[in-house]
Amino acid sequence: MPRQFDTPLPIDAVLDDLDRTLDRHNAAVLVAPPGAGKTTRVPLALLDAPWARDKKIIVLEPRRIAARASAERMAKTLGERAGETIGYRVRFGSKVSRATRIEVVTEGIFSRQILDDPELNGVAAVLFDEFHERSLDADLGLALARDAQTGLREDLRILVMSATLDGARVARLLGDAPVVQSEGRAFPVETRYVGRKMDVQVERQIADTIATALRADAGSVLAFLPGAAEIRRTQTFLSERVQDPSVEIVPLFGALDASVQDRAIAPAPKGTRKVVLATSIAETSLTIEGVRIVVDSGLARVPRYEPDIALTRLETVRASRAAVDQR
Template identity: 50%
Template sequence: MISLPVDSIIPDLLSALQQSNCLVLKAPAGAGKTTRVPPALLQSGLAGSGQIVMLEPRRLAARTAAARMAFEHGQKVGQQFGFRVRFEEAVSRETRVLTVTEGVLLRRLQDDPFLDDVTIVVFDEFHERRLDSDLALAMVRRVQQTVRPDLRIVVMSATLDPEPIARWLGDCPVVRSEGRLFPVRISWFSPQQRQSIPELAAVGVERVLQSAANASESAHDGDILVFLPGVGETHR
């Protein structure tokens, strides 16, 4: 596996969770927290014989996180690493790390209010602060405080100030990871009228490629990362 920035703080994270049942991790986008922290928790033995449930804000994020973790460990999705979202799941008796959406976790709390088979709940991308994720955290925290002190909670965020949530979680430890910084040059271009988002993205990529070709032949080496609003735009 390639090295990611979050790898360097995994020992600190595991050490903190051995002393506390709550932890807040602040790591910028691209640090690797989504795909490296749950496997590290599993391999450390902190999850015991229970399941690690990681909450994702979107179905696509839940599916891709499970797929990436499975890929990095030479498995198929649904073996040790699985997901469950609305209308779709890849899970088996082997599954130890399960990525889910907020609605799935809330329904599980209704059916299994003590989360009997779960030992760690990870709240990923918590800075998005959606109502369902706030409600899920409040419910899991209540379970932890009343009947499941062995249940561990990990809150992960890219941009959220970690101190207030750490105080709310009983002054729990805060672990920080740095990301990788690269020089950024911003170029603006005026879109044509009535161009769709996929068309705008395609034009932008073409301009970047043309600019790189004009600058240097070696500039053809490398990759391009394009951010789009959703699955529909990506497929188009």
């Protein structure tokens, strides 16, 4: 039976079912809505399973900030610090030790790990979080893990987790693996559509919308923009419109230092509000406490491979429906 936790989360309702499923099968798919707690609760719940005893669980995250934040959150749940029972490995930094049982890694790190050790010795399970993002590294990692499972390690467990994924399709890729569904906990969301003015910069419109939202509603704001340049420009425009000293405006994107990212996702101090200007980095595996308002530009910056020149370029496109639902 999975361990018990002090703070209840929606995902708790299916942990027993998931435990039984992975006891009988070596692959499964978990579909749970955003905020259910799958990222930080499922690895801890599986840690005491008989098949995981004295072995590691590897959790794959699509982004460095999500890997660090989820590891820190799980370690805090156990009353520890990252690097003890819970550790992480990301580009430009890691916190692991001999005592580490759960290792949170980015997808590119895992690809190198399994290429160096195809049998994944000492690893009980590989958990693919937020798999709906479908990056090349995630797809390659799943293919390599499945190859190791079918050819070398029948006892290796593979769990694919997502909030917006069609679980049945991925289950077929895993040999008709069982699908566990969490209903989660939904709260009413009011959607207000602000029409796009094509003759006005998107950054100015976002700044105006945020300023209006701050005047109309309480709570902190999370705004999605396609890239760092748009975030910087929006930050400048917003600083001109919002003079309240109790409102802190902070950026959040991948190239920032870890300390700046941590400041962005930390709860706003009592009596203050926060406006987080983020790229799609904040879509998955992160919950920023105190946010009641989300302003979405509806745009995302994605890599596009150009076969004629054999190079990959970044292109600004409309965000997918799955991404917008996740936001």
